[in-house]
């Protein structure tokens with residue numbers, strides 16, 4: 001068993017005419033919490049979807065547990081996905097099922113467990129995210145933060161080997177944020193699984209991450225343990241870790257010169 | 269030159285969508301055996317697609333039958349053959365109006381909600397979410413809805429025709445004084461099972477297949493935004509109506525003797 005669970009080499013991906021990734025290399029090691037950070041719109045969500053095999057790379061390879069995701073058959077891909085949990089940025093809860101049934105969904109789909117066991121399992125997962133009392137609510141009756149915690153409970157329902165969290169902390173109050181940080185850390189250590197966390201919350205992420213990748217403009221601009229990154233000489237990394245407005249990381253979506261644009265008087 | 273280009277592009281788009289529609293259908297059919305094992309999913313959909321369309325189909329059938337009774341009587345009475353009213357009403361319903369109007373009503377009542385439901389599930393990433401949980405949405409979500417529609421339409425068409433014949437009976441026998449015995453006995457002796465009823469059933473089976481396929485594919489292929497879903501919903505009604513009427517012409521010509 002190799003130490004690296006996800007190995008990405010020379011990954012390129014395009015949306016329309018825009019290169020989202022251009023020769024990206026990245027390793028996610030087993031049993032660790034790997035954080036992926038980067039400005040909004042750099043393609044972090046896209047990267048997770050590529051790892052999950054929902055999108056196909058233009059060039060390069062993505063290996064998960066030794067298998068090239070883009071070349072797997074549908075059946076093989078589904079078998080691999082049973083061992084991957086993913087927390088969607090939007091939650092992606094099934095709106096016609098209540099909280100309990102949403103968390104029970106993957107369990108019922110993939111196992112033949114008797115209903116009493118499903119019940120215990122689901123309640124344990126909901127207890128972990130603090131929403132055992134909300135089991136009867138429909139997704140439309142949840143706040144954004146609560147929906148995300150339900151989605152988290154669902155992602156860990158089958159005890160996967162790897163969990164990908166897309167912005168797990170967004171929309172959480174300081175208390176549930178603290179609980180979630182602790183929770184991600186705990187499941188990772190206790191169950192020995194591998195976690196990938198996409199997040200903008202530098203402090204929280206640095207607190208639990210074993211390794212951090214900072215990506216910008218389709219490339220890795222810095223990587224290392226949180227301490228290494230803190231001491232890194234790279235301007236990119238410094239700007240991102242400290243949240244400075246000025247630096248090499250652009251705040252703006254690529255555009256023509258601002259004054260030029262205002263003065264040209266063209267119709268939008 | 270410009271419009272020629274546009275025509276070419278439109279043609280290419282059309283065939284591309286058509287191709288994707290067939291691939292979609294292939295995966296739905298391929299994913300269907302698994303669904304019959306979990307029969308509960310199909311039953312749920314039969315209820316929400318079939319049973320809930322029952323009222324609108326029955327009411328529409330009654331009205332259409334009554335209109336046929338009134339119009340048919342006017343024509344037939346001139347030839348002194350108003351006893352044939354029953355046959356006329358029954359044949360029009362069983363062969364044509366039952367299958368066609370049921371399919372169009374189905375598109376409006378159930379097809380639109382299928383398209384909107386699937387389109388919104390796509391827009392809110394529920395379908396992607398399922399895929400990431402290693403659950404195939406074509407098998408779990410689409411296939412039960414497809415088969416429920418396929419099974420419902422012929423049954424609804426039968427109900428439409430039956431209720432319609434009673435509508436014609438109320439008007440013809442009840443209001444206009446056609447002889448009751450003649451009304452029913454002529455239907456019994458002149459409506460042939462193989463030539464008339466079976467042809468109607470074949471039509472409604474084909475229409476049920478087409479209507480369910482179109483509604484689900486439009487939803488699955490919708491642009492995942494509110495505008496995209498609303499357009500897809502409109503397209504479901506328009507395309508289903510046109511396809512059903514077109515297929516009706518072809519099948520009627522083939523069954524003609």
Ligand SMILES: Nc1ncnc2c1ncn2[C@@H]1O[C@H](COP(=O)(O)OP(=O)(O)OP(=O)(O)O)[C@@H](O)[C@H]1O
Pocket residue numbers: 015016020039040041042043044045046047089
């Ligand atoms: N369906 C799509 N079609 C075309 N372009 C897309 C699509 N989805 C995303 N993009 C583009 O891909 C880029 C990366 O998007 P992605 O959602 O991966 O960003 P992100 O890093 O997750 O950002 P955020 O931190 O804001 O969630 C964006 O610039 C966006 O414009």
Ligand SMILES: [Mg+2]
Pocket residue numbers: 044045046089166
């Ligand atoms: Mg994102």
